[in-house]
Amino acid sequence: MSLSAKEFEKMALEQTDLLYRLARRLTHDQLRAEDLVQETFLRAFKARNTFRLEEYGIRPWLVRILHNLHFSRSDREKKQPKAFEESALDAVSPGQNTSPIDLTSFDAMDERLVHALEHLPEEYKEVLLLWAVEEFSYKEIAQSLDVPIGTVMSRLHRARARLSEQLKDYAKEEGILRE
Amino acid sequence: MQSDELQNFDDPGLKKACCLAWAKECCTKALRDRVAQLIAEEAVTGPIKPPAAFWQRPFAGVAAAAVVLLVSGVAIFQFGGPGNTALAAIDPTLAANLVQTHDHCCHSHGSHQLANIPLDDYTTLGQRLSQRLHQPVISASLPESGWKFRGGAMCPVGGTPSAHLIFDQGVASVSVFSMPRSVYDKNTRYQTIVNNHPMAGFVDSRGAFCLVASDNSKLTPERLAALRDRMQASTIVANYEPQRETRETVAQLLH
Numbered sequence: 001m002s003l004s005a006k007e008f009e010k011m012a013l014e015q016t017d018l019l020y021r022l023a024r025r026l027t028h029d030q031l032r033a034e035d036l037v038q039e040t041f042l043r044a045f046k047a048r049n050t051f052r053l054e055e056y057g058i059r060p061w062l063v064r065i066l067h068n069l070h071f072s073r074s075d076r077e078k079k080q081p082k083a084f085e086e087s088a089l090d091a092v093s094p095g096q097n098t099s100p101i102d103l104t105s106f107d108a109m110d111e112r113l114v115h116a117l118e119h120l121p122e123e124y125k126e127v128l129l130l131w132a133v134e135e136f137s138y139k140e141i142a143q144s145l146d147v148p149i150g151t152v153m154s155r156l157h158r159a160r161a162r163l164s165e166q167l168k169d170y171a172k173e174e175g176i177l178r179e
Numbered sequence: 180m181q182s183d184e185l186q187n188f189d190d191p192g193l194k195k196a197c198c199l200a201w202a203k204e205c206c207t208k209a210l211r212d213r214v215a216q217l218i219a220e221e222a223v224t225g226p227i228k229p230p231a232a233f234w235q236r237p238f239a240g241v242a243a244a245a246v247v248l249l250v251s252g253v254a255i256f257q258f259g260g261p262g263n264t265a266l267a268a269i270d271p272t273l274a275a276n277l278v279q280t281h282d283h284c285c286h287s288h289g290s291h292q293l294a295n296i297p298l299d300d301y302t303t304l305g306q307r308l309s310q311r312l313h314q315p316v317i318s319a320s321l322p323e324s325g326w327k328f329r330g331g332a333m334c335p336v337g338g339t340p341s342a343h344l345i346f347d348q349g350v351a352s353v354s355v356f357s358m359p360r361s362v363y364d365k366n367t368r369y370q371t372i373v374n375n376h377p378m379a380g381f382v383d384s385r386g387a388f389c390l391v392a393s394d395n396s397k398l399t400p401e402r403l404a405a406l407r408d409r410m411q412a413s414t415i416v417a418n419y420e421p422q423r424e425t426r427e428t429v430a431q432l433l434h
Contacts, residue, residue: 001273005222016206016211017204020206020210021204025201037206037214038217042217042218044223045217045221045222069303112425114197117196126198129201131197131386132193132196132197132198133198156190159316160190160193163196167433168433171433
């Protein structure tokens, strides 16, 4: 079923928050996230004639555009020559990520849980967000990210294990978990 | 791996942690405006055209006839049944409970406003309701002229505490409900008529929200859906015991 431009626009714009949340997880930066969301909408709108309203609607289609756009940009950036300081930052381990986290959206949240989640690898965060917050099915996630369903499952399990590991100290401090 | 096994996997602790951290994050109004503007500009220049026009392709006539038949079939299926205007699923028990609470509260003549909150202070009302419900609630005026706000309070919907706002116009009333996400197990948007009451709502990661109009109102499900769409942006989130919430979530995640 093909949609009119107006119908397509309405359906697509309803997903702005979803795309923004995903872009934030992938880019770690508000401006880059906003840029990615805009570019995603632009590409989606240009290609709207190729979109077909199938079983899962527009969400996996938009997520796939954003995902591909982000990773093709990242690949391009990796091929660019880097200044010394930037290369040195690559040596920082994932647990030492120094990028600031905007806590204004997390009023009801302890900073450490946010940090633990934000320090997971992009691939894990992507799957976690789509599964837990956006309530995608495994099949929708697999379709969106172009990976087998088994990979979706294993990323969820690994994300959980990594998160538990990172939260152990916090749990001990708070008396949630005994030594 | 069997598909049944895939469906059965559940991890409430992990899900809750992700929702606590990320679900409230929304894009800025500025970004929303920029995207809308970009799309409007793109609409003027037009999309990239597909390689060949439909009518230039072989068997186009047959395909067109098939499409007409399909569309007719869908139209008959969607709108053929008497009084069936539902566009998406809503649990019938939940729908019946919403109508029951709407009728009960609207026919009661006592106050429906939380104590010590002025009727025109939707922000304070929203914060108080959100604190009690531990989730976002809709708290705003009904975006259509002629409706007078009667008040907002916590009311049970089928035994589940819910935030309930009532608006009156003559003898007709509209209820705006904000309920926990747990009342319905999947995200949905719907508009329908239940026991002669027009109803329009949505369920997303923040909760379940529904507008119900009286059987004597002149509102159609479509008009109610338009009001729902305009009110959707009016959710209010209050802070509530963050440390306890985090502790519980981490405990759930680690055990």
